[in-house]
Amino acid sequence: ISKKYGEDTAWKWVSNGTDGYTIEETTKDAPGTDVIMTLKADTDDEKYSTYLEEYEIRNLVRKYSDYIRYPIKMEVTKTRPVEEPQAEGEEKKEPKYEEYQEMETLNSMVPIWQRAKKDVTEEEYDNFYREKFFDYTKPLKVIHFGVEGAVSFKALLYIPGKAPYDFYTKDFKRGLQLYSSGVMIMENCEDLLPEHFRFVRGVVDSQDLSLNISREMLQHNRQLTIIARNIEKKIKSELKNMLDNDRAKYEEFYAVFGRQLKYGTVADYGAHKETCQDLLLFYSHKQGKLITLKEYVDAMAEGQEKIYFAPGENRERLAKLPQVETLSKKGYDVLLFAEDVDEFIPQTLMTYMEKKFCNVATEDLGLKTEEEKKEAEEKAEEMKGLLTFVKEALGDQVKEVRLSADLGSHPACMVPDSGMSFEMEKYMKKANPEFAFPVGRILELNPEHEAVKALQKAMTEDPVKAKDYAQLLCYQAQLMAELPLEDPYAYTELVCKLMK
Incomplete structure (x- = not known):
């Protein structure tokens, strides 16, 4: 029922929520609007009467309308002690209480993000974070800013001090709470946060967004896109500033969320690499x-x-x-x-x-210089017999045996025969147990190492022992490359055999 100030006629709007509505004249003493809702009767599946309970009403107001700038009041029942006269020397009586009604304002009205940063204390920021997001770990960083322009908004963002337990699972929901003029219109607006900054929590409030905008419309809303772009730039700027000016805190952040920045770099075929690469x-x-x-x-x-x-x-x-x-x-x-x-x-x-x-x-x-490359080719030709011998001794265990001058003080190493490393092979197998493209293995030998020289000498003096030497070098190269040995017992038996 609504009555405009200065007019005598009031109007009544009625709807059952399914079959349209009716409007008719009525009477009303004071100007203003009364909204009267009639709840459905309780059923086995739905308890509509819970919406009449004081606790539930408080929760609804706090969740959706806590920051509306007008007071939302409710008549509540409270109790207070009743003072009774007590005669001197009389035994103390049990206290008595009486109920009374009082109008109480349920909403905060002035949201913390609408206040100037200089007027908000660190304790207030932390308390808001704890109450809003139920995280009792102190946030690592608070980002409080506003933008005025074609689209104006205020944002209060937090970088958590620890990752939620489900952060790296598909169950985790990224997004910021989205408000329009203090009224929450979406609890987790994913479109406001890019995937690489999914760890950020916070609220965004804009008067330029309609209160009754649907989730589907938000996904194609130009104003929301502008807000999201500004938020991404601000988060990157704050992280870069932390990296440059507070390295210890940034490394603390990176220990928790660095993996997410890496995922963000490679996601979508590197579409966001320019944003993330300098934060790695x-x-x-x-x-x-x-x-x-x-x-x-x-x-x-x-x-x-x-x-x-x-x-x-x-x-x-x-x-x-x-x-x-x-x-x-x-x-x-x-x-x-x-x-x-x-x-x-x-x-x-x-x-x-x-x-x-x-x-x-x-x-x-x-x-290698060109001269060193030429010398390496000559050395490979000179030791061709050894390379052939080792390949035949190892059989299908390796795809190729070759010399290398890049092994330093080590006698041998195992390298892949393609661009895919052994670590990438492990990752692919972990992601897909049916991965059927194993990386070929190449055994590289250091021609200057004493172990390789001993192998070459044994090749002519004791070919059986030379085969054992070749197998031992293969095992050692596998272990250094963090590759599993197919038969660890064969390795230990070989070591014991050569020690006799």
Whole structure:
């Protein structure tokens, strides 16, 4: 029932929610609007009467209308003690209480994000985060900002201090709470957050969005797209600022959400790599700490043309790879990739600051001069008999046996015969147990190592022992490459045999 100020006639609008509505004249004493709702009778499946309970009404107002700028009041029943006179010396009586009615404002009215940043304390930010998102870990970063323009909005965003238990599962729902003039219109608006920043929580409020806009319309809403673009830029800016000016805090953040930034880099065929690549950190073998790709390139040794990386499961083991040892002796740094997603980064970026990536386990390190290449070819021809002998001794265990000058102090190593590394093969098998494209194995031998020289000598003096030497080097190369041995017992028996 509604009556306009200054008019005598009131109007009554009636609808059952299914068959349209009626409008008719009526009477009303004071101007204004009364909304009168009649609830359906309870059924076995639905208890509509719960919407009349004070607790439920409070929850509904808090969830959807807590930040409307007008007070929402409700008559509530409260109790208070009744004071009764007590005679001197009389035994103390049990306290009595009486009920009374009072009008109580249920909503906060002024949302924290509408206040100026200088007027909000750190404690207020933390309390709001805890109450709104039920996370009792202090947030790592608060991002409070507003934008005025074609589309105006206020946003209060949080970077959590820890990842939700289901963060890396399909059950996790990303998104920000979306408000229009203080009224929540969507609890998890996914379109406001890109996948690579899915860890961010918070609220966005805009007067430019309609209150009755549907979820389907929001997905194609130009205003929402503008808001989302501004939010993405702001999050990246804040993270970059943290990276540059508070490295310890950024590394704390990266330990929790760094994997998500890596996923974001490679997702959608690298569509977001420009946003994410400068936020990534990788472990530097030379510096012994996490560094950015830019820091790696800026610190490259004179004459170095590639960004070297070694993929694997364990940084300590990767640091001992022959190729890493060889590069370190030349003063070149190697990034140690110990997470399964890491190896996808170079494949997505291709280059960084015009420098190509080089997988030390699968690619030529590019260290040889033309003269050294010629010498290597001559050496391979000279030791052709040994290479043929070892290949025949190992049979199908390896696809090829060849020499390498990149093994440092190690006698041998195992490398893949294609661009796919052994780590990538493991990842593919883990993702798809029926993966049927195993990577071929190439055994590389260091012609200057004493073990290889002993093998060459045994080839002419004791061919049986030479075959055992070849098998032992193959086993060792597999272990160094973190490849499983098909028959560990055969390995231990061989070691014992050679020790006799």
